[in-house]
Amino acid sequence: MQFTTRRRLVATSLTIALGATGLAACGSGDDDQEAGGPVSLTYWAWAPGMDKVADIWNATEGKKQQIKVTVKKQASGDDLVTKIITAAKAKKAPDLVQAEYQALPTLVSNDVLADISGEVKGAEGEFAPGVWQQTTLGTDAVYAVPQDSGPMMFYYREDLFEQYGLTVPTTWDEFAQTARALKKKDPSKALTTFSSNDSGLFAGLAQQAGAQWWTTEGESWKVGIDDAATKKVAEFWGGLVKDGSIDNQPMYTPSWNKALNTGKQIAWVSAVWAPGTLTTAAPQTKGKWAMAPLPQWSKGERKTGSWGGSSTAVTNDSAHKKAAARFATWLNTDSAALAALVKEGGIYPAATSAQTGGALSEAPAYFSNQPDFFTTAAEVAKTAAPSAWGPNVNVAYTQFRDSFAQAAKNKSDFTAALGAMQEATVSDLKKQGFEVTG
Amino acid sequence: MTAVTTRRTAPAAGTTPGTAQGPPRRAPRDGRRIAWVPTMALLIGAAYCLLPVAWIVVAATKSGRELFSTFTFLPGTGFTANIADLSAYRDGVYWRWMLNSLFYAGFGALLSTAVSALSGYALAVYRFRGRETIFNVLLAGVLMPPVILAVPQYLLMAKADMADSYLSVLLPLILSPYGVYLARIYAAASVPADVVEAGRMDGGGEWRIFRSVALPMMLPGLVTVFLFQFVAVWNNFLLPYIMLGDDQKFPVTLGLYTLLQQGSNTPALYTLVITGALLAVVPLIALFLVIQRFWSLDLLSGAVKS
Numbered sequence: 225m226q227f228t229t230r231r232r233l234v235a236t237s238l239t240i241a242l243g244a245t246g247l248a249a250c251g252s253g254d255d256d257q258e259a260g261g262p263v264s265l266t267y268w269a270w271a272p273g274m275d276k277v278a279d280i281w282n283a284t285e286g287k288k289q290q291i292k293v294t295v296k297k298q299a300s301g302d303d304l305v306t307k308i309i310t311a312a313k314a315k316k317a318p319d320l321v322q323a324e325y326q327a328l329p330t331l332v333s334n335d336v337l338a339d340i341s342g343e344v345k346g347a348e349g350e351f352a353p354g355v356w357q358q359t360t361l362g363t364d365a366v367y368a369v370p371q372d373s374g375p376m377m378f379y380y381r382e383d384l385f386e387q388y389g390l391t392v393p394t395t396w397d398e399f400a401q402t403a404r405a406l407k408k409k410d411p412s413k414a415l416t417t418f419s420s421n422d423s424g425l426f427a428g429l430a431q432q433a434g435a436q437w438w439t440t441e442g443e444s445w446k447v448g449i450d451d452a453a454t455k456k457v458a459e460f461w462g463g464l465v466k467d468g469s470i471d472n473q474p475m476y477t478p479s480w481n482k483a484l485n486t487g488k489q490i491a492w493v494s495a496v497w498a499p500g501t502l503t504t505a506a507p508q509t510k511g512k513w514a515m516a517p518l519p520q521w522s523k524g525e526r527k528t529g530s531w532g533g534s535s536t537a538v539t540n541d542s543a544h545k546k547a548a549a550r551f552a553t554w555l556n557t558d559s560a561a562l563a564a565l566v567k568e569g570g571i572y573p574a575a576t577s578a579q580t581g582g583a584l585s586e587a588p589a590y591f592s593n594q595p596d597f598f599t600t601a602a603e604v605a606k607t608a609a610p611s612a613w614g615p616n617v618n619v620a621y622t623q624f625r626d627s628f629a630q631a632a633k634n635k636s637d638f639t640a641a642l643g644a645m646q647e648a649t650v651s652d653l654k655k656q657g658f659e660v661t662g
Numbered sequence: 663m664t665a666v667t668t669r670r671t672a673p674a675a676g677t678t679p680g681t682a683q684g685p686p687r688r689a690p691r692d693g694r695r696i697a698w699v700p701t702m703a704l705l706i707g708a709a710y711c712l713l714p715v716a717w718i719v720v721a722a723t724k725s726g727r728e729l730f731s732t733f734t735f736l737p738g739t740g741f742t743a744n745i746a747d748l749s750a751y752r753d754g755v756y757w758r759w760m761l762n763s764l765f766y767a768g769f770g771a772l773l774s775t776a777v778s779a780l781s782g783y784a785l786a787v788y789r790f791r792g793r794e795t796i797f798n799v800l801l802a803g804v805l806m807p808p809v810i811l812a813v814p815q816y817l818l819m820a821k822a823d824m825a826d827s828y829l830s831v832l833l834p835l836i837l838s839p840y841g842v843y844l845a846r847i848y849a850a851a852s853v854p855a856d857v858v859e860a861g862r863m864d865g866g867g868e869w870r871i872f873r874s875v876a877l878p879m880m881l882p883g884l885v886t887v888f889l890f891q892f893v894a895v896w897n898n899f900l901l902p903y904i905m906l907g908d909d910q911k912f913p914v915t916l917g918l919y920t921l922l923q924q925g926s927n928t929p930a931l932y933t934l935v936i937t938g939a940l941l942a943v944v945p946l947i948a949l950f951l952v953i954q955r956f957w958s959l960d961l962l963s964g965a966v967k968s
Contacts, residue, residue, distance in 0.1 A: 297909040299923035314820030481730035
């Protein structure tokens with residue numbers, strides 16, 4: 225009996241092994257069989273309601289072209305990038321992925337994303353140049369189609385600003401004065417906080433100041449995290465934290481929600497998606513907030529940074545890249561698709577034509593007191609500064625959280641924290657085998 | 663487990679700390695003094711473990727509006743609405759995740775216990791060449807955090823074309839070094855060599871001896887292994903996170919994570935996640951309550967003498 229069991233075991237494991245090789249052989253079939261038969265694509269995305277938008281495609285355009293898209297909902301974040309890269313290592317990545325702009329260089333340098341310039345070149349005109357540039361990484365290739373963007377803005381409690389006799393700051397100098405004026409009038413309040421838990425905010429502020437964190441020079445990378453522009457931003461916020469003009473507690477915590485809800489903090493530097501966050505964080509202050517363009521570094525300038533935003537990319541593992549690229553283009557440029565994305569996913573579309581009118585003709589319910597919310601937002605979106613991402617944004621971001629959390633807590637030197645961020649990023653790039661100059 | 667702990671510590675906190683377990687009034691009569699330091703340490707420990715649970719219980723009753731605005735431990739009014747919202751979210755996918763978790767944890771723990779029982783028994787009872795080496799390798803496996811194995815396991819599964827399937831999560835769980843280790847220790851302690859020898863004298867085959875004689879003796883130990891595995895799989899995050907791409911196959915841990923991380927432009931669904939987390943603890947509590955009685959067997963399972 226023992227003997228037969230063992231033999232069966234050997235036989236089964238052999239079958240499994242043989243089966244695996246057989247399947248592996250099938251998997252590496254030829255690239256694009258466009259002509260033949262219906263195509264089925266999988267799409268990893270995190271935006272809410274993306275499956276419903278895909279259903280629209282499957283019922284209309286997709287039906288005509290015999291391309292069916294299935295959405296597999298994922299959790300967003302840096303971990304998803306790792307997961308996609310791991311899947312690509314095993315040649316099992318889905319056909320389409322939703323990817324944040326800052327993740328694109330990481331994915332490209334790991335050879336995950338396909339160049340779809342041939343299929344999507346025509347879509348370039350639909351987007352602001354600063355947004356489109358993020359999907360090309362400054363090359364002739366196109367690695368993704370922009371989906372949503374996060375132009376940054378200044379949000380403030382209109383009623384409390386009036387109560388304390390404050391004016392909306394148009395420059396960062398005025399911003400600092402406003403913070404100090406508020407502290408003088410009511411020491412228990414703070415204009416806002418410097419948060420170390422979301423690196424995207426700091427990156428966006430640095431972009432506005434003109435920072436270029438990753439650039440290429442020929443074959444090598446140049447890291448400019450501690451460039452003059454970013455230093456200026458770090459010193460500015462470090463100074464405000466140090467003299468106690470603003471709070472130093474992180475965002476998105478229950479106590480931060482409470483501070484917004486009870487008016488302990490009366491402003492927030494955020495992006496176009498803030499209404500959604502405020503709806504859950506500060507439900508009792510609905511209708512009391514207003515949005516204004518971000519304060520500027522010099523008077524009369526009109527610039528903003530970007531915080532958040534993502535794109536739709538096609539992977540190298542896809543056996544139907546052309547079909548996938550066609551879906552990605554439809555998803556982010558077709559008016560019906562964009563309307564559904566806005567309605568179901570609550571995104572702020574990157575396509576300029578969709579930024580006003582349609583689903584965005586009315587202000588978000590939370591901002592019913594500011595009927596021109598999206599008209600203003602579209603104006604701000606046009607002024608987004610270009611961003612420059614590199615292949616190890618995740619490392620820089622992790623280091624930001626570590627060293628700036630310390631610096632904010634101890635109210636110590638922000639430039640030293642910035643130096644640590646630069647150093648960690650450069651040494652990681654070198655460790656990964658990239659050439660680094662400067 | 664939590665419910666039990668609460669019941670036991672609750673009276674202790676009020677009147678006579680430290681004597682809740684034994685007959686309550688004996689300690690003072692014996693003239694023994696209550697050991698305040700250990701008692702306080704234990705009470706602080708209990709509070710430390712129970713406060714988050716209490717928070718989850720209270721927070722699950724709050725509506726989105728109340729969650730961050732009312733006093734932390736003041737119950738809210740939205741419990742039923744929260745459950746209804748959670749069940750309605752994406753056509754009840756939460757309950758699918760719960761079923762998935764039950765399958766992964768229940769079936770996985772059962773298989774893993776069976777493997778642990780067999781190998782633990784073999785390691786404890788038979789003497790064969792390489793036995794200690796195998797055991798030492800297992801010990802090394804106990805020290806190895808499963809986290810670092812997740813990616814290699816994924817690559818292996820992908821090679822066998824089994825990634826993103828129920829099996830891909832189930833298979834790596836079956837061999838648990840800790841389970842085998844526990845089973846061996848337990849078998850060595852509870853199955854005396856004399857009993858096995860007696861079985862052989864009576865003409866029982868090895869399989870029969872294992873099944874009819876050793877297995878019942880090992881049962882309390884195996885229950886422990888089962889529980890450990892069940893809890894470990896139920897709480898497992900990284901392995902399914904890497905293995906699974908299809909959200910219809912997610913266990914509840916992963917599913918709740920997708921509710922939290924919806925991208926920067928969408929707020930996290932805190933109320934749903936909190937309610938979901940609370941409901942996800944219920945099966946664990948139920949399991950502990952049901953399985954507790956098996957542990958009392960431990961006292962009855964005498965060896966050869968007595």
